[in-house]
Amino acid sequence: MNVQAWIARHAQTFVGSLGRVVQHPVAALMTMAVIAVALALPLLLNVLLQNSRAATADWNQAFDISVYLDKKPGGARAQALAKQLRSRPDVAAVRVITADEALAQFRSTSGFGTALDALRDNPLPDTVVVTPTLPASNPRGTQILKNAIVAMPDVQTAQIDSQWVERLTAILAILRRVIWLTAALLGAGVVLVVGNTIRLDILNRRAEIEVMKLVGATDGFARRPFLYSGVWYGLGGGILAVLLVAAAVASLAKPVEQLAGLYGSPLRLSGLGLRWDVAVMGVSIGLGWLGSWLAATRHIRAIVPR
Numbered sequence: 001m002n003v004q005a006w007i008a009r010h011a012q013t014f015v016g017s018l019g020r021v022v023q024h025p026v027a028a029l030m031t032m033a034v035i036a037v038a039l040a041l042p043l044l045l046n047v048l049l050q051n052s053r054a055a056t057a058d059w060n061q062a063f064d065i066s067v068y069l070d071k072k073p074g075g076a077r078a079q080a081l082a083k084q085l086r087s088r089p090d091v092a093a094v095r096v097i098t099a100d101e102a103l104a105q106f107r108s109t110s111g112f113g114t115a116l117d118a119l120r121d122n123p124l125p126d127t128v129v130v131t132p133t134l135p136a137s138n139p140r141g142t143q144i145l146k147n148a149i150v151a152m153p154d155v156q157t158a159q160i161d162s163q164w165v166e167r168l169t170a171i172l173a174i175l176r177r178v179i180w181l182t183a184a185l186l187g188a189g190v191v192l193v194v195g196n197t198i199r200l201d202i203l204n205r206r207a208e209i210e211v212m213k214l215v216g217a218t219d220g221f222a223r224r225p226f227l228y229s230g231v232w233y234g235l236g237g238g239i240l241a242v243l244l245v246a247a248a249v250a251s252l253a254k255p256v257e258q259l260a261g262l263y264g265s266p267l268r269l270s271g272l273g274l275r276w277d278v279a280v281m282g283v284s285i286g287l288g289w290l291g292s293w294l295a296a297t298r299h300i301r302a303i304v305p306r
Contacts, residue, residue: 010224017228020201028233031197035237038190039284040244042183043272047249049175051256051269063137063160067128067149070156077154078126084152085128090136090145097127125156139166187287194233194291198226202299210305219300226296227289234288238281246271 021028069078082094102124132145142160149158202209209222249271260267272280 013224014228014231017225018232020225021229021232027197028236031193031233032236032240034193035190035233035284035288036240036244038186038193039237039241039280040248042179042186043241043245043276043280044248045175045179045182047245047270047272049172049179051267052172063132063142065130065132065142065146065149066159067130068156068158069126069128069154071125078128081152081154082128085130085149088145088148090133090141091130092133093131095129095131097129099124099126102127187283190234190237190284190287191291191294194230194288195295197233198230198292198295199299201229202226202296202303206303209300209303213303214305219297222300223293223296226300227292230288230290230292230296231285232288233292234285235281237288238284241284242272242277242280 067081069081078096078098082096085091085094130145130149132142136142136145146158146160149155212222249269253269256267256269
């Protein structure tokens with residue numbers, strides 16, 4: 001077969017299938033709307049999850065290690081320890097808080113200034129706050145760093161308060177898996193919806209298909225326009241899904257920004273982005289084609305000309 005003629009035939013069928021879809025605008029829009037809702041739900045959940053991860057991108061500060069030195073006199077030990085820690089490849093930053101600075105901060109924030117004046121000696125130790133690098137900001141990496149710090153001279157104890165971060169990480173991992181499962185189930189629903197729509201279209205055009213088979217048309221030839229109809233349903237549903245997610249993000253952007261501002265965070269809710277938009281429409285087209293192929297293959301094969 002001539003390639004140019006093959007392309008022209010497919011192009012003609014492609015445009016013709018669009019015309020058949022447009023002939024029934026209400027039914028077509030309802031099918032596309034169902035596809036859009038099914039795709040928009042996991043997409044919106046994914047947007048919220050991605051923004052949550054972006055809001056906590058600096059989690060390595062949550063794995064800070066507070067190193068308390070012993071009560072021996074001499075503040076130079078803290079600076080020497082800080083210099084030694086800065087040379088480690090798994091340390092991103094080191095901050096020294098002297099005993100006098102800690103006492104002054106406690107005096108200004110606790111409200112016990114008069115009681116603290118009665119103390120003869122400063123009960124607080126010199127403290128070194130160690131922030132690990134991002135690759136080391138995990139339970140195993142911070143534990144290795146903590147063990148190395150505890151073994152250093154003049155160190156009394158080291159403390160990590162990262163349990164809440166580990167719990168939040170586990171929760172986000174579960175949510176990510178739930179989103180994938182939801183997307184898979186709703187994707188199967190899209191295939192079934194498109195398949196049912198194509199099945200009804202085939203039943204309405206049964207006589208036409210019988211005539212085509214009587215004059216020698218193959219099942220593949222008769223199936224072709226229905227496959228392109230599934231592509232149009234998928235494309236329309238994908239576009240509507242992207243618009244629904246964009247509208248939801250726009251409506252939530254202001255409240256999220258206000259909430260983030262109460263916590264001193266500059267977080268701004270971001271949408272899918274161009275890559276995700278293209279990917280969503282590609283997946284939607286694929287699901288529409290799959291649903292139409294399953295339905296058309298089965299029902300056209302069952303049609304036998306009388």
